[in-house]
Amino acid sequence: MTDRTRRIVTLAMPWLAMAVFLVVWELACIVFDLPEIILPRPTKVFTVFVQRIDILLAFCWDTLWTTVLGFAIAIAGGVVLGVLIGASPLIYAGLYPLLIAFNAVPKVAIVPILMIWVGVGALPAVITAGVISFFPIVVNVATGLATIEPEMVDVLNSLGASRLEILRKVGIPRAMPYLFASLKVAITLAFIGSVISETVGGNRGIGFLMLSAGARNDTPTTFAGLFAIAIMGVAMYAVCVLVEKRMTRWAFRGQLVS
Secondary structure (H helix, E strand, O other): OOHHHHHHHHHHHHHHHHHHHHHHHHHHHHHOOOOOOOOOOHHHHHHHHHHOHHHHHHHHHHHHHHHHHHHHHHHHHHHHHHHHHHHOHHHHHHHHHHHHHHHHOOHHHOHHHHHHHHOOOHHHHHHHHHHHHHHHHHHHHHHHHHOOOHHHHHHHHHOOOOHHHHHHHHHHHHHHHHHHHHHHHHHHHHHHHHHHHHHHHOOOOHHHHHHHHHHOOOHHHHHHHHHHHHHHHHHHHHHHHHHHHHHOHHHOOOOOOO
16 A cells, blocks of 8 residues: 555545445434434434534534643643643642542532532633643643653763753653643533533523533434534644644654555
């Protein structure tokens, strides 16, 4: 297989897999005669998506900006805390158990508390998106820093490098691939956080739209909202991949394809 053919196949595979999935879904609805309220056909969902695109875009915009803002806050806080934890064994020993305990708390349980504190609206969605995407960033940045080879540290120390210089010139660049790996996971979690907040007690956003549609037994609109979330998630994931390739090109390796 030539490189050109391999690239074409690689680009075509996601679309082919999606097409197969939708065809199987459509056939299952027809063969088993599933009621629309239980599982609408993809063609029906697509029709509703097109018919209500203006409404979906308005609610998607609310979800998108709250998600991106919460994600940005999580990056800022996660990188700073991850560097501190990864660079200091004492801070690691003191804070890591607290982070584990905090991450174990179901995020849906904190949304009502946030609404008591800050009220109903966009702010709880921003905070929930940031909180739910914070942990992977901290862990991956800390891991990237904490796994520097002791031999490399010894060599740099023998050359007169200070601890700060080792962190700045070796540790942080080494942690960059770990950071971007966490961002690709965290952005999808951020969408989950925003939608959870909008569903539990929001008054805007795609989660609120889906909740309202579900209350009217409007299953096609609910699925159209799910499709909209999926599209936004894939788009933001692609942005993270693009930035990753530009900033950590040195970390990519060729892959053997049989």
